[in-house]
Amino acid sequence: MAPPAAPLAHRMREPTPALPPPPRVDLWLHEIGDWLMRNQRAIAAVQWSVVGLYLLLLIVPVLAPLPEPGARIWNDVVLFAQFVLWGLWWPLVLLSMVLVGRAWCGLLCPEGTITEAVSSRSRGRGIPLWMRWSGWPFVVFAVTTIYGQMISVYHYPSSALLILGASTSGAIITGLLWGRNKRVWCRFLCPVNGVFGVLAKLAPLHFRVDNAAWDRWNKPRGATPVVNCAPLVPMRTMKGASACHMCGRCSSYRDAITLARRSPNREIVEVAGAEPKPVETVLILFGLLGIAAAAFHWPDSELYLWGKLQLAGFLLRHDWLWPLQGAPWWLLTHHPERGDVMTLLDGAVLLGYIVVIAAAIGGFAALCLALAARSIGHWSTRRFHHLVQAMIPVAACGVLLGLSRMTVWLLHDNGLAIAGLMPLRAALLGGALLWSLWLGWRIIGRYSQRRWRKLAAMLPFTSAVAVSGAVWARLFWSF
Ligand code: SF4
Structure with a gap:
């Protein structure tokens, strides 16, 4: 027989089990998100200082003469700017993507600040279809990277001003024409938008959306709070950190959005497979693992040198001398006073080298990953795109190490060696x-539980990772 129920009054006095308080770190993160939301004026002041x-x-280095032999970063403005811009700023921005997501974009980036500011006086046109083309993240990254190599962007202030100035001008024009109070440039055309979006998937922080809380939310009396998400992220359905600029403006919106921690594997393993983006696949395989690697390799490449000598011999034998002439500095590096001139032939071979190497690395990795996807079961494009996402750590690390070579060289030239x-x-x-490899194993495990299938898929997957790693290792070690 069931025991008699306790009297109602007694039952009402029974304490309800309390939920344990959230860990302190979560409270801190929530506070930080809300602080960002409340302090947009202070953030704007910092942003304009960065501008x-x-x-x-x-601008200043362009007005100064190029460094004399023996100049140092602490007594020459050109070298100082080169060190700050390419030796510190740029590598740290990329590193920040992996550590704190796209906080750089939302809190510090000068182009984002400028484009949003001019957008307040925009003509407010709708975003055209051509701008929504999904291939832009790869195309603008590829063009900027290759063009940067052709005019030696890391070495000459005029080249840096040309490339970064063109990008900033694009941000201003876009801001003046399309959207209002938005960052249309950042969302669709910024040359590094795609790369930043890919790297931010590894970040252990994100603005998390609680869909149940969003739906439960009761509108307060009076004016409805409005959030201006400048990069046009659909907040209600946001699942990852890839598109979010971490500006904090939506923190606590509808009691549903909060800055939170997460596993750095989560977005790649659990989110990326649901909405595959072919452009990210192309960007990771042919952009980061291919074009970026080739752009770092070519100055020391025997293949590049061999191709150039072969073609030069051919041209000389046929008395075709015009390709052996230089070109204006804004097309190809042209600094005869420093003995640094790229001929049309150099430029053509450089272009060919980057395209061939990128196609070879990206093509090999794509083939291995397609084999891995097929080994799990029937062919699935979605599975293939998902597996490609597992290559992000090796791609991100390679690009970071490649960029940090500039930091190391500049420090070394100034007598500052880095130990170890x-x-x-x-x-x-x-x-x-x-x-x-771990991400690949986890992703494969989502599609098959059979051990032999998982091992069979890991074989080609490991080949893709190993070859990509060897390409980056070749930058630092001869083998
Ligand atoms: S979703 Fe938009 S408003 Fe919210 S933090 Fe990200 S960029 Fe800012």
Whole structure:
């Protein structure tokens, strides 16, 4: 027989089990998100300071003479700007994507600040269809990277001003024409939007949306709060950190959005497979693993040199001398006073080298990953795109190590050597390879539970990771 129910009054006095308080770190993150939301004026002040610094770093070195032999970063404005811009700023921005998502975009980026500011006086046109083309993230990244190599963007202030100035001008024009109070440039055309979006998937922080809380939310009396998400992220359905600029404006919106931690694997393993984006596949395989790697490799490449010598011999034998002439500095590097001139032939071979190497690396990795996807079961394009996402750690690490070479060279030229550099590089690259392998294993495990299928898929997947890692390792070690 069931025991008699307790009297109602007694039952009402029974304490309801309390939920444990959230960990302190979650409360702190929530507070930080709300602080960002409440302090947009202070953030704007910082943003405009960064705009000022950015303009100084771009313009002042162009007005100064190129460094004399023996000049140092602390006594030559050109070298100083080169070190700050390419040795510190740029590598740290990329690193920040992996550590804190796209906070750089939302809180500091000068182009984002400028385009949003001019957008307040925009003509407010609707975003045209051509701008919504999904291939832009790859095309603008590829063109900027290759063009940057052709005019030696890291070495000459005029080249840096040309490329970064063109990008900033594009941001201003876009802001003046399309959208209102928005960052249309950042969302669709910024040359690094695609790369930043890919790297931010590894970030352990994001603005999390609680869909149930969003739906439960009761509109307060009076004016409805409005959030201006400048990069046009659909907040209600936001699942990852890829598109979000971490500006904090939507923190606590509808009691549903909060800055939160997450596993760095989560977005790649659990989210990326649901909405595959072919452009990200092309960007990771042919852009980051292909074009970016080739752009770092060509100055020391024997293949590049061999191709150039063969073609030069052919041209000389046929008395075709015009391709052996230089071109204006804004088309190809042209600084005869420093003995640094690229001929039309150099430019053509450079272009060919980058395209061929990118196609070879990206094509090989794509083939291996397609084999891995097929080994799990019947062919599925979605599965293939999902597996490609597991290559992000090795791609991100390679690009970061490649960029940091500039930092190391500049420090070394100024008598500042970094101790333990090679073991550090080996540890970072090795860690990234293992991370990619782990992600691949987890993704494969989502599609098949059979051990032999998983192992069969890991074989080609491991080949893709190993070859990509070897390409980056070749930058630092001869083998
Ligand atoms: S979703 Fe939009 S408003 Fe919210 S933090 Fe991201 S960029 Fe800012």
